[in-house]
Amino acid sequence: MNSQRELKIINFIKTNGASSSKIIFDNLSIDISYATLKRVLTKLIIEESIKSIGKGKGTKYIISPAYELLESIDIEKYYEKEIDDREIKESFNLEIITKTLNNHSIFTKSELERLRNLQEDYKSNIEQLSTNEYNKELDRLAIDLSWKSSQIEGNTYSLLETERLIKEKETASGKTKEEAIMLLNHKDALDFIIKESDYLHPLSVSKIEDIHSVLIKELAVERNLRKRRVGISGTNYRPLDNEFQILEALKSSCDLINSKESIFEKALLALVLISYIQPFMDGNKRTARIVSNAILINDNYCPLSFRTVDSIDYKKAMLLFYEQNNISRFKEIFITQFEFAVKTYF
Secondary structure, three states: OOOHHHHHHHHHHHHHOOEOHHHHHHHOOOOOOHHHHHHHHHHHHHOOOEEEEOOHHHOEEEEOHHHHHHOOOOHHHHOOOOOOOOOOOOEOOOHHHHHHHHHOOOOOHHHHHHHHHHHHHHHHHHHOOOHHHHHHHHHHHHHHHHHHHHHHOOOOOOHHHHHHHHHHOOOOOOOOHHHHHHHHHHHHHHHHHHHOOOOOOOOOHHHHHHHHHHHOOOOOOOOOOOOOOOOOOOOOOEOOOOHHHHHHHHHHHHHHHHHOOOHHHHHHHHHHHHHHHOOOOOOHHHHHHHHHHHHHHHOOOOOOOOOOOOHHHHHHHHHHHHHHOOOHHHHHHHHHHHHHHHHHHO
């Protein structure tokens, strides 16, 4: 946790860009000596809040990518600015995958401890369930996930209508055929990753494509990696539009995820990075949610239904990563939804 003095220095650098210690000292109204400022700057470098560029008298300070990744951001204040007024990283940033996320953990020690304690509760709970009871809970979670994941994508089925569709194959009146297919495809994808729990271990591009194929079956969506530009509503962020670059980014993401020791980190990275890359013409976030859950299920971790996530909050957290490469808000969603799943289903 940075002090108020340190936050003032960080915010000055964020606002003004690369700044020398003299510029910071001359323009920042904090009551410290120049020598103390230099010590604080060194401390912030060690903590990876900032980094230095240049040498000697030409040394300047910029915000560290690690700080940008994890900094707590007031999301409501962030979205007070309209789409064209927000200063964003407009183009895809491969270094967030190959460097920043490769060199830094996205969870703090206390966050990991909280998640591990919840996982222990989950293991203890399921040990007391019969196979039949466990499968019933898993089915309940699968229905909730199919409903919420589809709702985030604009599907208008209610939870009760989704349950009736999946259990009794009864479509809801006034709904499109495509909405029913989307929901049933979710259930098929979940059934597959539960039955073949180690299928995505290790993660690969072809296996992600397989999951996507299940999710878009009988829908008017192209299979395989996209070969042309795709736009995202609500943001000026532009995903990659070159098939070979998309493949490289997805391969790098698989390598990153496979290299991580923490199952929680693997699952969250899959959730965020597949969405960020947008490798397919449609169905990216749906694929990300299934792949993320597959990673959890493979190691006997509790899967997530996302049932209590507000669709708008989910999209805002995702757009924050697109625009600022900041994972803080999405991390909060992941942690709270893991806790919800452990306490609600098992």
